[in-house]
Amino acid sequence: MTDRDYTHYTSSDFLEDDFFIHWVIRPDRKANAFWQTFLRQHPEKETVVREAAAIIRVYRSQQTFTNEAHREDIWKRIDATIHRETITKTRTFHIPVYMRVAAAVALVAVSAFILFTVIGHGKHTVRTAFGEVKAITLPDQSIVMLNGNSELVYKGNWNGESQREVWIKGEAYFDVNHINKDTANILPGHRFIVHSPGIDIQVLGTSFNVKSRRNKTNIALISGKIEVNYIDPSSVASGGIVLRPGDYVEYAGSKLLTRKKLVRPHKIATWTVREITFMDPSLNDIAETLQDNYGYAINVEDQELMNLKIEGEISVTSVQELLALVSSTLGIRMEEAGNEIIITKR
Structure with missing residues (x-):
């Protein structure tokens, strides 16, 4: 077993823990008993544990990746964990598990229909077909889950000096890598901006769901803090709206239609686990x-x-x-x- 204190673990911490990784990949009676007991004693950790396990499973089954540059580094821990626990076998695939995220991701077999292309001005585009869910690793090792019939565009060169920017059409779940350490001194390269029709979402490090369809955009904040701003500053006199965990807003054009508190905000992103x-x-x-x-x-x-x-x-x-x-x-x-x-x- 293990003597680690998992009560303060985030999804990122679980993804770097050999004992947890082994349990997800090759569960046994003792490990099952340990984690079942842990979750009974700490039910508030259920969502985090479920999300981290999902990340491991989806990356082991996914066939197409958008950040191959980190392929070997990302695989090292999961690969080492497997080989420490069992006799080495020939793998039918070499697929990385993303080790620095805290997001809910899909337990899906992703088809080869996903289109990944490089377009002009150093931007990358990822599109999904109907019914597909895609896990995307961004250059800063943030992760995005893209729902079916959706599109994500992001700049390919994130040099740490200019703000991180993505554009979304359809629906996506974001878990943004928190690289800012001083909230009183936010450098341009620490900012993460999600552009959706009519509004911009400014993020430091958090997880949230965005859906932009049928001329409406809704946003649900799962954890952290974000600020939503109209692209046209004349649309709102008092500036942006700051969202706290559980907040939900819906926009149509330059009009705020709905603002409410979700009792179970994580339910908004259950599509990521199919x-x-x-x-x-x-x-x-x-x-x-x-x-x-x-x-x-x-x-x-x-x-x-x-x-x-x-x-x-x-x-x-x-x-x-x-x-x-x-x-x-x-x-x-x-x-x-x-x-x-x-x-x-x-």
Whole structure:
């Protein structure tokens, strides 16, 4: 076992711990007992432990990477941990695990459809197809989880002198590497800016979810602190809005539509671990997600059906499970036919 005190560990710390890595990759009875006891005694660490384990699993199964320059350095600890615990075997792949992050990431097998290209002015673009989730390591070793039908653009040369900048279309979960040590003296190279249509998000080191679709942008802060600013400064007289953990805001153009506190903010990013989650959704909300994230066309018999609402939380792991649950709950038919969802009355 281990005599380490895990009560103050962040996801980054867990990712650098050999005992934890071994448990995730090759769990045994004793390790399972240890971590189950730990989580019972410290339930507040469940999210962090789950996120760190997810990072390890997704990077071992992912086939395409956007930061190959750090490939060997990143693999060293995970590789060494495996070989200390078992007889050396021929690996069918050499895939790195990102060791300096604290983010929830997807337990997914990423297909080769992901397109990574270098475009003009030293910028990189990563795009995902419908239904795909992609883990991206940025030059500063921050990590981004990109949801299906989304795009991330970032500068390729982060020299530590100019601010770190990314541009997002669609949905992404960010965990930003905190390189600033003096909050009273923030150097330009310490700033991290996320550009979304109409607004900029300024970050020092934190984790948050951003979704920009259908002319709206919503932001949920999981940990840390961020400041949201309109690109057009005339849009708001009092400057930016500072968000604290659990804060949620939604914008449309230059207008703030919603500002509220989330009871369980981590639920906003369950898509990173391949869960489809809704809270008190209308059928229209569900249909939009099926269109935006999975590329389905929606064919509805009667538009009035779209106003139907489910009270409470939905949490499923597949589109098929979602269709069955919604059909049963609302007393309608939701049938998948190729890339189309047909909604009819019973």
